[in-house]
Amino acid sequence: MTKSVKNAAKTTQAQGRPLGRVFAYLRVSTDEQELDSQKLGVLDYAKKRDLQPLKFVSEKISGSVPASERTLGKELLPNLQQGDVLIVAEISRLGRSVVDILSTLKLLAEKGVSVHVVKGNMQLDESLNSKILTTVLGLTAEIERELIRQRTKEGQARAKAAGKHIGRPRLTDDSQRRSKLDVRADDIKKLAAKGVTKLNLARVFDCDWITMSSWLQRHGVNVKRAQV
Numbered sequence: 001m002t003k004s005v006k007n008a009a010k011t012t013q014a015q016g017r018p019l020g021r022v023f024a025y026l027r028v029s030t031d032e033q034e035l036d037s038q039k040l041g042v043l044d045y046a047k048k049r050d051l052q053p054l055k056f057v058s059e060k061i062s063g064s065v066p067a068s069e070r071t072l073g074k075e076l077l078p079n080l081q082q083g084d085v086l087i088v089a090e091i092s093r094l095g096r097s098v099v100d101i102l103s104t105l106k107l108l109a110e111k112g113v114s115v116h117v118v119k120g121n122m123q124l125d126e127s128l129n130s131k132i133l134t135t136v137l138g139l140t141a142e143i144e145r146e147l148i149r150q151r152t153k154e155g156q157a158r159a160k161a162a163g164k165h166i167g168r169p170r171l172t173d174d175s176q177r178r179s180k181l182d183v184r185a186d187d188i189k190k191l192a193a194k195g196v197t198k199l200n201l202a203r204v205f206d207c208d209w210i211t212m213s214s215w216l217q218r219h220g221v222n223v224k225r226a227q228v
Contacts, residue, residue: 023054027060041089
């Protein structure tokens with residue numbers, strides 16, 4: 001697909017638009033009929049606006065997958081150039097979340113690519129209306145992020161009030177604890193019995209003093225004091 005993107009024919013100049021290529025991005029999750037419906041809508045839109053010739057790029061993948069992990073982000077976006085045009089049937093085809101969509105639109109704007117959205121008859125370019133719409137989308141994305149953070153905090157508060165543990169699962173007994181020192185347990189106990197200090201044990205077994213001290217305490221190992 002990448003080669004066809006690079007080799008797409010140049011369009012004729014229309015309505016003051018600089019020469020560029022025209023691409024249509026189609027995405028569906030499963031339904032082939034929906035893909036055909038998108039294609040027909042895009043063809044009609046492009047014909048009325050003299051956006052020709054038109055190169056289609058389509059894929060069958062869930063919108064929950066980030067744009068960067070789809071054909072859109074891996075092959076199409078990297079090859080788009082200033083003056084190119086990208087047509088989509090609906091703005092939601094670019095992603096499922098506002099944040100993901102906005103990130104894609106920001107990248108396209110930085111590249112100087114005009115985006116046409118068939119549903120809603122929207123055109124995102126260098127015009128004032130486009131900049132206003134992008135600003136609104138940016139604000140919407142920030143609101144979405146804040147709502148997610150707020151819902152997370154509220155969920156944690158409800159769980160805590162209900163007595164549920166937040167964070168890593170608690171270890172109910174020592175048998176659930178795992179440490180790299182466990183495999184050297186016999187050696188540690190032998191040296192401790194000979195009076196090797198916690199600090200020196202930590203040096204021998206390549207860990208810090210606190211880790212060694214905690215391990216000894218957890219396993220009930222006492223360091224034998226040297227006889228005076």
